[in-house]
Amino acid sequence: MNALIISAVWGVIMMFSGIVLKQKHAIRNLAVAGLILLLLANGLEMSGTMFFKVDTKGMIEFDRFALLFDSIIFASAILYLLLSARDMEKVGSNYAEYLALIFFILCGVVLVASFKSLLILFLGIEIISIPLYILTGSDKRNLKSNEASLKYLLLGAFSTGLMLMGIALIYGATGSFMNANIDVFKEPPSALLITGMTLLMFSMAFKTSVAPFHFWAPDVYDGAPVVFSSFMMTIVKGAAFIAFIRLFDEAFGSLAPKWQLWMAILTAATLFIGNITAVFQQSVKRMMAYSSIAHAGFMMLAVYAMNTDAKEGILLYIAAYCLATIGIFAVLGKMSDYTFDGFNGFAKSQPLLAATITIFLLSLAGIPLTAGFLSKFYMLKAVIDTHHNLWLVIFAVLMAAVSIYYYFRLIQAMYFKEGTVKEIHITPVFKWTMMILAAFIIILGIYPNLLLYWLYF
């Protein structure tokens, strides 16, 4: 509850800071201070200190899983702002408003991570989506940005319609919006409930860019300004997955035999389409967009398996994926050329950045000693523990092997190809934050329990 209220209030503060504060760096520092406050308040709530006591009638519950997820998100958001907040100045003149919208999105993320009622799920998803439509189109003169935001808006609103119809049908079948009341085992389950569940599955697949509902994702991630597509691909996607897991665990847990095969098919399709299409991309930004679909496929393994390993693993996966992608996009935001050739000879001019990007790419590809390896390992272990559909594990490993090709292509361009990179301006804070990100990824890859410990103490 601490994080929910503070993030909403801080969003309003950020809106007014645009009027009061004139310097850009003061606004930026205020935003970082707000995020640090959020992280601390969330940490205090994990140890039992609640600033606000609000009776939500059981519609929101802040359990360990949700609180740990919120902490991961706030930590990633701090690193994201330290790295990329300067690039937001290039997007447009409404600097304080962009940061305010990011705080409102975080408010939605907190709601989505801890919902116990479908009403809160719906509100959370919308609180995340509506600011994102604005951020996607924030580069107002750029046609690509316009297209991306209109496409995102129309498809996002469409999937909201599917979700609402699903919720209405489920309400008809069970007479309640609470997860616990929906998950009452009845044999046979009513047709209304099954239809509603299917519609909810489709709409959540839309939000998490799972194939065959992924077609908006590459265009939107490619068209949006780099700073904001980084935010959408990491923090927002993580939140959507937490909502997905929570929904199908708590509300439809007893119906698992009905949806598990469908989830397996969606997972396989996502892994295949994401990885194979990423191979053919010439632009690093678009390659990362497809790689985010591929990673959505890996996170879907947790939704499919839905056991303890899956829930621990998804937190580790989101942490690993967020850290690595935020780092790569922070550098991409400074580049003028987004193609692979634009990175030729990058290691000569920026040896430190090239080394950190290499660590991020190794983590995304799932090479041992990085967080990406262990998170993929947890996902596969979770699927093996279910003892069904083991072909999915083999397929996921094959697809992970494919992903090495396009990640290593970037490493090859940086280290082994000749070329000149336009001089990019790097501040010491940027440099240190990149090193901290890389250190986090390696530490999590060796001691994942440093993170997962917080689920159980």
Added chain:
Amino acid sequence: MPINYYIFLSLALFAIGIVGVLIRRNAIIVFMCIEIMLNAANLLLVAFSKMHHLQQAATQASAGTDGQIFVFFIMVVAAAEVSVGLAIIVMMFRNVHSIDINFLNRLKH
């Protein structure tokens, strides 16, 4: 009236909305079709809310009210979505002087 009539009516509205989104090319009409989808869900929620109320009013006086409250939330969110959506459509119109969805295919290259 039996609940089935309401279910069929709102599913018909929902189907009209989906077909409209898929075949129409004008951004504002597509947007209206999405609103039809949302309102189909609203109608269904209200109908189910009344149904649950009639079934359970004897044991629980407030049965079924949550469905009607949900409808208000949907209206608020839909209004917010429309305001952002129309702003985006206006922004696009300023740049290309058209609100044709076919314009959106330019991003795939």
